[in-house]
Amino acid sequence: MSGGETASKHVFQDIYITYHERIRRYLTRLVGESDAEDLTQEVFIKVDGALRDFRRESQLSTWIYRIATNTALDRLRSPDFSRANKASHSIADYETDIEDKNVWSDMTNPLPDQQLIRKQMNDCIREVVDGLPDDYRAVLIMSELEGLTNSEIAEVSGISLDTAKIRLHRARKKLREALETKCNFYHDERNELSCDRKPAVPIFFRI
Numbered sequence: 447m448s449g450g451e452t453a454s455k456h457v458f459q460d461i462y463i464t465y466h467e468r469i470r471r472y473l474t475r476l477v478g479e480s481d482a483e484d485l486t487q488e489v490f491i492k493v494d495g496a497l498r499d500f501r502r503e504s505q506l507s508t509w510i511y512r513i514a515t516n517t518a519l520d521r522l523r524s525p526d527f528s529r530a531n532k533a534s535h536s537i538a539d540y541e542t543d544i545e546d547k548n549v550w551s552d553m554t555n556p557l558p559d560q561q562l563i564r565k566q567m568n569d570c571i572r573e574v575v576d577g578l579p580d581d582y583r584a585v586l587i588m589s590e591l592e593g594l595t596n597s598e599i600a601e602v603s604g605i606s607l608d609t610a611k612i613r614l615h616r617a618r619k620k621l622r623e624a625l626e627t628k629c630n631f632y633h634d635e636r637n638e639l640s641c642d643r644k645p646a647v648p649i650f651f652r653i
Contacts, residue, residue, distance in 0.1 A: 475587050476518040489514045511602045522580050574624045582617035
């Protein structure tokens with residue numbers, strides 16, 4: 447093995463160690479746990495194969511996110527993908543490291559009994575989030591949970607900054623509308639945020 451190949455292997459190993467868990471978590475939020483691990487391996491095979499052509503015209507992290515996002519969207523749109531797989535994970539998967547605010551409903555949760563509150567809201571919120579168009583879910587997850595800036599989202603998605611802002615705005619609007627349609631949020635007698643599912647009504651999203 448040549449010196450250049452050895453150096454390239456070490457670079458990839460460092461990238462894998464740094465980003466593997468982060469990308470696996472991101473893909474879990476997009477496609478569900480059952481498909482996330484296989485897709486993660488597919489993403490890093492692509493990263494390894496394309497690393498020599500990476501010109502650092504963008505940040506390494508956004509370049510990897512772009513590969514991961516395109517891989518996930520291809521999987522979601524494939525004929526053999528079961529939508530039930532995507533909906534199989536709990537809304538808690540979306541809320542890792544969130545202490546006192548539900549990013550989806552834009553409402554604040556008090557810290558006591560937070561796990562119980564999240565459990566009560568799981569069924570009400572999960573279908574709403576998973577029912578959003580895939581492009582909208584992707585930008586929401588990138589913004590609210592992965593902490594990417596609008597510029598980074600634009601780069602990952604291969605769209606202009608203005609388009610990224612518009613898509614994110616529309617995604618948040620669709621989410622709020624869907625939550626208002628399907629979920630009844632209220633504060634209980636302990637002033638803790640709770641949620642009851644409203645009677646089932648078909649939800650149609652217009653892009």
